[in-house]
Amino acid sequence: xxxxxxxxxxxxxxxxxxxxxxxxxxxxxxxxxxxxxxxxxxxxxxxxxxxxxxxxxxxxxxxxxxxxxxxxxxxxxxxxxxxxxxxxxxxxxxxxxxxxxxxxxxxxxxxxxxxxxxxxxxxxxxxxxxxxxxxxxxxxxxxxxxxxxxxxxxxxxxxxxxxxxxxxxxxxxx
Numbered sequence: 754x755x756x757x758x759x760x761x762x763x764x765x766x767x768x769x770x771x772x773x774x775x776x777x778x779x780x781x782x783x784x785x786x787x788x789x790x791x792x793x794x795x796x797x798x799x800x801x802x803x804x805x806x807x808x809x810x811x812x813x814x815x816x817x818x819x820x821x822x823x824x825x826x827x828x829x830x831x832x833x834x835x836x837x838x839x840x841x842x843x844x845x846x847x848x849x850x851x852x853x854x855x856x857x858x859x860x861x862x863x864x865x866x867x868x869x870x871x872x873x874x875x876x877x878x879x880x881x882x883x884x885x886x887x888x889x890x891x892x893x894x895x896x897x898x899x900x901x902x903x904x905x906x907x908x909x910x911x912x913x914x915x916x917x918x919x920x921x922x923x924x925x926x927x
Contacts, residue, residue, distance in 0.1 A: 796857070797855060797856065797857050797858075798815065798856045798858075799853060799854070799855040799856075800812065800853070801851050801852070801853040801854075802854075803850070804840040804845035804846045804847070804850035804851055804869075804870075805840070806840065808836070809832075809837065812829075812836055812854055816828050816829045816832060817829060820856075820863060824920050824922060827920055828856075828920060831865070831901060831918055832854060834894040835898065835918075836867060838867075838880065838894045838895070838916070839852045839869035839914075839916075840852065840869075842869075842872070842880075843869035843873065844869070844870040844871055844873055845870045847873070850869075850870055852868065852870075853867075853868040854867050855868070860922075861922055862903065862919050862920060862921050863919065863920045863922065864917060864918070865918055865919075866915050866916070867916050868913055868915045869913065869914050870912060870913060871909075871911075871914055879907055879914055880895060880914060880916050895916075898918050901918075901920075902918035903918075903920060903921045905917060905918035905919070
C-alpha cells in the first residue's frame with residue numbers, strides 16, 4: 754500500500770474548500786520535505802514542550818527568535834492554532850503528554866511541523882477541516898492554516914500525527 758499524503762494548496766480565489774477525506778493510516782506515511790540541493794545545510798530547529806496551554810507562548814517566542822518578522826508573525830499564529838488543536842484532540846493534551854514542533858528554514862520557504870502523540874481513541878478521525886459553522890465555537894484552526902499557508906498537509910506515523918505547513922519567504926528586491 755502506498756502512503757497517502759494529502760497536500761492542500763492555498764486557495765486565494767474565494768470559495769469554500771472541501772473537507773479533507775478521512776484517511777487510512779499507513780505506518781510508512783511521511784510528509785514531504787523536499788530539500789533544495791543548492792542549499793548545503795538547511796537550518797532546522799526543534800522543540801518538544803509539555804501539552805499544556807501555557808506552552809503556546811514558549812513556541813511563539815522560539816519562532817520569533819529564529820524567523821524574520823515578515824514570516825514570523827504568520828508562523829507564530831499558525832503554530833499556536835495547531836498546538837491548541839494537538840492538545841485539545843490528541844493524547845498530547847493528557848497528563849504527561851507533549852507536542853514537538855520542528856521548523857526547517859530553507860532558501861525559499863519555511864516548513865513547520867506540529868507533531869502530537871496521536872488520537873485519544875483508535876477510531877477517531879485525523880485532523881480535517883470541519884464544515885464551516887459560525888454558530889459553533891472552534892473548528893477554524895485548519896481553515897486558518899489553509900488560508901495563510903502556501904502548502905499544508907497531514908500524515909500519521911504509528912502513534913503520532915503531524916500537521917505541517919509551508920510559508921514562502923518574501924522575495925527581496927534588488
